[in-house]
Amino acid sequence: RKRILVTGGAGFVGSHLVDKLMMEGHDVVVVDNFFTGRKRNVHHWIGHPHFELINHDITKPLHLQCDQIYHLACPASPPHYQHNPIKTIKISALGTLNMLGLARHVKARMLLASTSEVYGDPQVHPQREDYWGNVNPIGPRSCYDEGKRVAESMCYAYQKQENISIRVARIFNTFGPRMHPNDGRVVSNFIMQALQGHDITVYGDGKQTRCFQFVSDLVEGLYKLMNSNNNLPTNLGNPVETSISAFARYIRKHVNASVSIKYLPAAIDDPHQRKPDITRARTLLGWQPVVDLDTGIRKTVEYFQKELSQM
Amino acid sequence: RKRILVTGGAGFVGSHLVDKLMMEGHDVVVVDNFFTGRKRNVHHWIGHPHFELINHDITKPLHLQCDQIYHLACPASPPHYQHNPIKTIKISALGTLNMLGLARHVKARMLLASTSEVYGDPQVHPQREDYWGNVNPIGPRSCYDEGKRVAESMCYAYQKQENISIRVARIFNTFGPRMHPNDGRVVSNFIMQALQGHDITVYGDGKQTRCFQFVSDLVEGLYKLMNSNNNLPTNLGNPVETSISAFARYIRKHVNASVSIKYLPAAIDDPHQRKPDITRARTLLGWQPVVDLDTGIRKTVEYFQKELSQM
Ligand SMILES: NC(=O)c1ccc[n+]([C@@H]2O[C@H](COP(=O)([O-])OP(=O)(O)OC[C@H]3O[C@@H](n4cnc5c(N)ncnc54)[C@H](O)[C@@H]3O)[C@@H](O)[C@H]2O)c1
Ligand SMILES: NC(=O)c1ccc[n+]([C@@H]2O[C@H](COP(=O)([O-])OP(=O)(O)OC[C@H]3O[C@@H](n4cnc5c(N)ncnc54)[C@H](O)[C@@H]3O)[C@@H](O)[C@H]2O)c1
Ligand SMILES: O=c1ccn([C@@H]2O[C@H](COP(=O)(O)OP(=O)(O)O)[C@@H](O)[C@H]2O)c(=O)[nH]1
Numbered sequence: 001r002k003r004i005l006v007t008g009g010a011g012f013v014g015s016h017l018v019d020k021l022m023m024e025g026h027d028v029v030v031v032d033n034f035f036t037g038r039k040r041n042v043h044h045w046i047g048h049p050h051f052e053l054i055n056h057d058i059t060k061p062l063h064l065q066c067d068q069i070y071h072l073a074c075p076a077s078p079p080h081y082q083h084n085p086i087k088t089i090k091i092s093a094l095g096t097l098n099m100l101g102l103a104r105h106v107k108a109r110m111l112l113a114s115t116s117e118v119y120g121d122p123q124v125h126p127q128r129e130d131y132w133g134n135v136n137p138i139g140p141r142s143c144y145d146e147g148k149r150v151a152e153s154m155c156y157a158y159q160k161q162e163n164i165s166i167r168v169a170r171i172f173n174t175f176g177p178r179m180h181p182n183d184g185r186v187v188s189n190f191i192m193q194a195l196q197g198h199d200i201t202v203y204g205d206g207k208q209t210r211c212f213q214f215v216s217d218l219v220e221g222l223y224k225l226m227n228s229n230n231n232l233p234t235n236l237g238n239p240v241e242t243s244i245s246a247f248a249r250y251i252r253k254h255v256n257a258s259v260s261i262k263y264l265p266a267a268i269d270d271p272h273q274r275k276p277d278i279t280r281a282r283t284l285l286g287w288q289p290v291v292d293l294d295t296g297i298r299k300t301v302e303y304f305q306k307e308l309s310q311m
Numbered sequence: 312r313k314r315i316l317v318t319g320g321a322g323f324v325g326s327h328l329v330d331k332l333m334m335e336g337h338d339v340v341v342v343d344n345f346f347t348g349r350k351r352n353v354h355h356w357i358g359h360p361h362f363e364l365i366n367h368d369i370t371k372p373l374h375l376q377c378d379q380i381y382h383l384a385c386p387a388s389p390p391h392y393q394h395n396p397i398k399t400i401k402i403s404a405l406g407t408l409n410m411l412g413l414a415r416h417v418k419a420r421m422l423l424a425s426t427s428e429v430y431g432d433p434q435v436h437p438q439r440e441d442y443w444g445n446v447n448p449i450g451p452r453s454c455y456d457e458g459k460r461v462a463e464s465m466c467y468a469y470q471k472q473e474n475i476s477i478r479v480a481r482i483f484n485t486f487g488p489r490m491h492p493n494d495g496r497v498v499s500n501f502i503m504q505a506l507q508g509h510d511i512t513v514y515g516d517g518k519q520t521r522c523f524q525f526v527s528d529l530v531e532g533l534y535k536l537m538n539s540n541n542n543l544p545t546n547l548g549n550p551v552e553t554s555i556s557a558f559a560r561y562i563r564k565h566v567n568a569s570v571s572i573k574y575l576p577a578a579i580d581d582p583h584q585r586k587p588d589i590t591r592a593r594t595l596l597g598w599q600p601v602v603d604l605d606t607g608i609r610k611t612v613e614y615f616q617k618e619l620s621q622m
């Protein structure tokens with residue numbers, strides 16, 4: 001039984017990870033300032049003797065004892081992270097520095113939730129971990145992309161210099177229950193639009209592609225990565241690729257909605273194509289996604305339907 | 312007459328910039344912790360009523376009044392910045408954040424000394440400012456490269472969100488008097504080796520290229536950029552390209568030394584080719600280098616000869 005810190009544990013991914021860690025019988029401490037997360041995501045654990053929730057901003061130092069740190073705190077959706085770019089950069093730069101300082105101090109292992117965005121608008125497909133990426137250092141996405149890149153860089157600097165045990169997950173687009181309905185990412189937008197009878201909004205020509213991974217697969221991957229010997233950056237994503245316009249039609253059909261698909265101007269620096277090469281996770285972690293899109297989307301639609309009925 | 316802060320003003324580039332600013336009649340404050348810089352570089356100004364020298368580490372907050380900030384503090388030579396990668400990242404990330412916070416607080420304009428290293432090992436030649444670069448986010452150079460990239464990203468975040476006036480200079484290899492003899496960069500290494508009768512050490516096959524700019528040209532460019540309306544990242548470099556092995560032969564001949572050229576293993580992730588496209592600086596600043604290599608190297612050799620005679 002380990003003492004495990006989860007930063008951003010009240011968020012979408014973090015709260016599912018907390019469920020897994022609690023079920024495995026660990027002591028879990030969530031640190032979250034509820035910037036994009038919600039207390040209700042972890043509400044079912046409040047009062048449990050192995051669970052603690054700390055309201056704290058990780059851009060400020062944090063002092064506690066733990067064996068492992070899953071460092072997830074960071075807004076993840078483009079409209080959120082672009083809304084306050086200074087805050088976004090501070091979270092990745094200062095937040096990660098603080099968590100590495102903590103890891104060093106208490107000799108904990110730290111896993112960074114990095115992102116496929118470190119590859120930017122990739123020119124190589126699918127993306128392997130040794131691809132160096134194509135990121136605009138000064139564009140509107142750079143607060144997030146460069147923040148995560150420097151966070152990775154910090155991890156390897158602390159590993160080399162202070163012998164900190166680090167793990168780096170490069171997470172590709174993930175969806176599932178507990179996404180915030182107003183999160184602004186494509187899965188929640190399309191489902192909410194279809195459910196509410198609004199037009200589905202495709203940004204650009206819709207030919208850009210993404211790969212969607214269900215959150216339980218990601219959580220399994222994060223857990224395996226943390227407890228493996230693999231300290232290389234590791235892609236965690238579902239390699240099934242789909243274009244955004246095909247995805248719009250898919251969601252419309254799935255929800256059985258008679259809404260139109262509306263094409264809006266493209267987002268600046270929107271990556272054109274993205275698909276993980278998961279050979280490393282497959283071989284070093286024995287991990288691969290097991291939930292197919294239909295199953296994942298069904299569960300997510302059910303969740304948003306319940307959300308809507310409570311609004 | 313302006314109150315001008317120069318971080319890293321006791322370093323190689325910073326001290327020449329200070330000379331220029333003092334000659335122009337400004338009030339100059341140097342903030343430096345003498346990590347790679349030396350007090351003697353600005354010794355001739357100490358006691359001058361318009362000059363102040365503050366011993367301070369800019370990873371910690373700084374509070375003073377000023378109109379302009381030239382933010383140069385950062386080790387610049389690969390052996391120095393790789394020696395303590397954590398420190399290097401902190402200087403770029405925390406140091407730049409602090410200087411932007413200061414700029415915001417006192418409504419100063421801030422110029423960031425960025426680098427051609429934001430292009431990494433470029434795949435496009437020459438490098439224009441709209442090239443996104445090819446940087447290894449986790450390699451031994453990443454503490455510097457990613458640090459500078461996130462520093463640029465911070466500048467544009469503060470510009471967008473807080474309306475801070477920012478200037479971003481992407482500086483290409485620069486040389487001249489006051490380089491530290493043990494700095495470890497190619498120009499000082501080769502000249503010192505030739506002067507001392509040691510073998511000249513070429514890393515790798517010597518086919519990699521660089522462009523060398525004399526420091527007075529750079530200082531002129533920095534000054535013009537600061538006082539221009541151009542807030543785009545701007546390359547400052549001399550487009551004359553030379554291979555490192557040709558440069559080794561050139562220095563040997565120049566110094567008239569009968570030393571051998573020794574080929575050592577290549578440095579990891581060493582950029583293969585680098586050359587600035589300076590169209591932007593030419594058109595927006597009316598700037599271009601005016602000192603040719605022979606003149607610049609002659610002055611630099613004289614400087615190192617004097618240094619050696621005092622050792
Ligand atoms: N979901 C994805 O598709 C995806 C893809 C790539 C990477 N990621 C990464 O995974 C992590 C979690 O993403 P998510 O989708 O769960 O996002 P989320 O926004 O739901 O969760 C982030 C959590 O961090 C918290 N947080 C933000 N700033 C904080 C601060 N300064 N101090 C303390 N807590 C803070 C938020 O309140 C929230 O609970 C992020 O680091 C994100 O970059 C997610
Ligand atoms: N010289 C080049 O070829 C070149 C090329 C590209 C970019 N640059 C950039 O130009 C700037 C100056 O480079 P340089 O060649 O003069 O290097 P330098 O090492 O001679 O100067 C850096 C100065 O910053 C000071 N410093 C370092 N850390 C500090 C801290 N935490 N607080 C306060 N002061 C600190 C050092 O003591 C030194 O005086 C750097 O930002 C560098 O990245 C230089
Ligand atoms: O238990 C700890 C230890 C450190 N830190 C923070 O982590 C950062 C990096 O720590 P490190 O020990 O590497 O650096 P230093 O304290 O020397 O700046 C610092 O800003 C600390 O405030 C923290 O939040 N908790």
Ligand SMILES: O=c1ccn([C@@H]2O[C@H](COP(=O)(O)OP(=O)(O)O)[C@@H](O)[C@H]2O)c(=O)[nH]1
Pocket residue numbers: 077078173184185186187189190201202203204208210244267270271
């Ligand atoms: O309402 C929306 C939201 C997003 N997108 C597009 O869907 C893709 C995925 O966007 P998301 O914000 O979910 O994540 P990203 O992968 O861009 O970080 C991008 O091409 C977006 O432009 C869209 O067409 N409509």
Ligand SMILES: O=c1ccn([C@@H]2O[C@H](COP(=O)(O)OP(=O)(O)O)[C@@H](O)[C@H]2O)c(=O)[nH]1
Pocket residue numbers: 371372373374375408409410411412413414415416417
């Ligand atoms: O005069 C100032 C004002 C701010 N800062 C530092 O600059 C950083 C960013 O400042 P900002 O005002 O953006 O952020 P905040 O103070 O809200 O964190 C902070 O860490 C401050 O300590 C500074 O060194 N001098």
Ligand SMILES: O=c1ccn([C@@H]2O[C@H](COP(=O)(O)OP(=O)(O)O)[C@@H](O)[C@H]2O)c(=O)[nH]1
Pocket residue numbers: 388389484495496497498500501512513514515519521555578581582
């Ligand atoms: O003693 C030396 C120092 C450097 N170099 C090479 O010279 C080039 C320029 O190196 P420097 O450290 O001056 O600056 P960089 O441009 O790599 O930051 C690189 O290819 C180095 O590998 C070399 O061959 N011998």
